[in-house]
Amino acid sequence: MDNSQDLINDDSGIKSLSGFAYQIRVFIYYMSKMDESGQIEFETLEDVVFNNTNSSLDKFIDKNSESFSSLYKNTNGYFAIQVKRTKISTNTKNKLLFNWLLLESKKTDITKYVLYTDDKYGNKGDLFDSSYEDLYKLVIDSSKKSNALISKVKLVYKENPEGFKKAYEKIKENYMFVSEENLDNKILDGFALHFNRKGVSELTYTLRIKELIRDVTGDIISAVDKGNAYVCTYTEMMGKVEDITERIKDNHYEPDYISFKKARRVNLSDQSILQSREYLQLVKCNLSEKRIEEHLIYQQYYESIKYRHLENNKLNLVENIEGTTYENFCSVKEELEIDGKDSPIKRLLKTKAMQNYYAPKNQTRYGSCIYLTKDDVEDDNKISWEDD
Template sequence: MDTYTQDSSGIFSLGGFSFQMRVFVYYMLTLKKGMQIEFETIDDVNIRKLKHQEIDKYDDNFVSKIVGNDTNVAVQVKRTSITESSVLKVLLNWIILESSENAISKYILFTHDEYKNSDILFSKSAEEQYEIIRKSTKGSKALITKVKKMYTDFESFEKRFNSIKSKYEFISINDMDEKIDENCSEHFRKAGINKVVYYDRIKELLKHVTVQIMESINRKKPYILSYPDFIKLIEDICSRMTEQITLPHYSDFKKLHSVDFNDLSIANSREYKQLLACNLPQPLIKIHLGYGEYYKDLRFRYMETNKLANIENIEETTYENYIISKHKLEIEGRDFPYNRFQETMNRSNTFAENDQIRFGSGIYLTKNEIENNQISWEDEENETT
């Protein structure tokens, strides 16, 4: 059994999630009855298949809105240095929003202190910005061209410009994780549960929102979460992450941790080579390697909450299933890698809370670093059979 020392500093960090997503969740946690939060792609940009780790690079292209009976707040997030060019794009997006049927009651430019950004959104006057727009020669699909066509006279442009300015707020922050923590404390029962479980709940929330938003971006559809759906999500997470149960959302995990065969650490791993020996097609190998990563993540969570018995029981049962399967196949004269793999995976493990954990523990035990209870679908030369 591995030894593990809990490092409390690692529990609190949400740095693995994009700043864009953390800001969205921060505002989502403020929802009240009758409200909803929206995330949408703006400017009709042709974004390639986007990965969640890259979203902060494209922050100009997204806007969040908090909508209620008397609320319609537009939030633009900037995780990079703010320049004259980038603030013009923000302003152009907001001019289009301000011209829509649903008038915005507040505009927020949200950034991170690490970039030491100054509030320069309105450093140029309406006249100066209008001249820049009027002189633009960009193509018809460009955002600036759309605004240029909308406002052929300065007076109407100035009216929109001043309206936005009167409803504008600049926010620069360096303690985003702490703000999320504050907003989550009641939803996730911080005072009444183990701190590791509490922060696992926050991470589950961020994972789920990240997946939903990424899917909506790639479908070019807005992501909309109403207050009732938000409460259902909170209840679901609380039921899956308790001091007794640790059950991360498998589908969310899979979508955020895709297996890349071009990654040499995967291609050279023992678990990959063992699955290859079973003559499995690449799509099945990918699925089973994903199970292994899912179990590895769960195993770490068990360690954080001192559920070492869970790990021992799951892995001991998986290894026993392997030994029983191997012996059965030897007697039947069918002891080949695929049969050994399939027979082991088909056996039950009541200590595993779902099939992905059961399968994943089998893949995990084929890792090279496993000293006790290592599994082999194909015996290696130095193994005793």
Template structure:
């Protein structure tokens, strides 16, 4: 089994970026839940970083024995200070590397338009990399064909680029300044690095990254032998896991490195959790990519939220319970898509019966209060639910407005109105 220790992402803005990215990712490989859709403003502006991660996953799928893939931040970017709608302006500050025994490929991703300025920064980054101890055997500039980018990386000659570097007065942290310091009055060395990169360079303009991920996942995730919904969910799990791991690594200013053996263990874990009989999304990953936005009126006005308020829970626990609900709701949709209607009915019928039993027990004891109903219901067993989070989530889900005969109330409606 593939086990990962997760570190809590504590920075709210970065949490929002994670959730916004994954809302975008779900467009192709998953559901969008009604009440708990993360704030979608600025999703298009996050496209560049979303694309970064998808290209990383695409490269990950090509790993072979004795290889590893790495995602890192360059140019000392403080990701916590980047506004979500500005993240595309920084995408050249992230680089992926895929290496084996005899190869080391540096991959720069740029989804949006590649201007002369962007091209220059990419090339200067690579010149520093070429001058380092890293023995790079191939440089790749990867872009989305939708933007009709042309290969302009070497539009400037080595002489012209060196002149631009010499004349620059940018800050000490700027890439161009680092190059200037590294190659001061040494055009010959600079030109040698420039020419070396040019010989090892490849420009890739891909029309549909999602289609490539789908195709490249087919063997690993057994596309030919399983339901399409299950196959799509496996890809979604991989994207979700990569998103969480990369975000946490970048947030901590560390590279994210995945070896081939770790990748294969991850694939096996995903395949074992996402089958036609059982769907077990990684709860920890789900939690970090689905953030409850209490400012969203859909949340604030929802019956399940009001019912949790009646239990006098602190906001952190309300968020946790709404997260359980979102997790179950996501799973429930998977069961609907795979025609596991009986599974849903068994989980929810048992949950409702547990609530009825808990309520009766509390009434007999003279302890029938909203929090006690919630707590006692959660204590009941439900063999149809494959995890505690599913069991808890189903009880919150049944407090929704549209429930009819099986609606759960922590506080009865007549008491809430009085």
């Protein structure tokens, strides 16, 4: 079994955390700074929709970063945080200020307005190039549609120029610019005590951080889908830490399936998926698109576990999981053929139902079944719901 390509393709646990959206990693960083009275919120500033056409949720969030904001509460009050991972233009500056002006009109207890950026873009953080008079004139003279950000600011402040001036000056006085060179290291250092960094291997520690980010990402997406803000208190964060610590140890890796699923989307309009053998084999089973997506997520879930085992030098365990799954499939196929009841969907359902001592969790077992239908699986282990 050649696993070299798998390890190359995997978002390996020993790599950086950059597989996750920059916006969410900033959120996680501030989460690590919470004290016992703290909480952190992630909210949408505009209507955004996650759906199956978003091939990467992380890229989607980064691309639409102006649509999201975080509120970090500590003993010093609230920090309003916006994140940009691009070169900041004049138009971007105005959008950032418009978002904060709207926030200030609703929530007056903000003590810091933070713009958090990636150092590699060379931003200087100069948001206040225009006077409040010029910015106010820009707002008032705007004739954009009512759902435009600038129109929302106009609606709030058009009869209150003094309120606009007061809000602008407060934001300017309490503005903080952060240009971060290595966000990943700050996150890894920030949770050292929470996840007992010195007591486990660096791989295990990194996997715990990744599981937290994945879990929070899933919660954020669920909240956004419902049009709600996501709020996490210190107590809730520590509950997540305790759960993750129990499930991810030096000799044990068990990611939470529900969190994994929440943070995933399968783009069934992506040609690379539509042409893949695992997809085409599922189509032979006459499954709905939703059920096909579920099965492909099972596959991704199993692959995430497989790669962790390989990183931990547990090749024998991987071979036992996949070998047992293939033997189960062969037994099912033989039984169905003898009984004259063979069909693709019956092969799938009955193989999934078979026990596998090496993969006790249902989703791991299901995922190994779909994984073995991939085109690059060796022929002596390859599964077909319908024979090629």
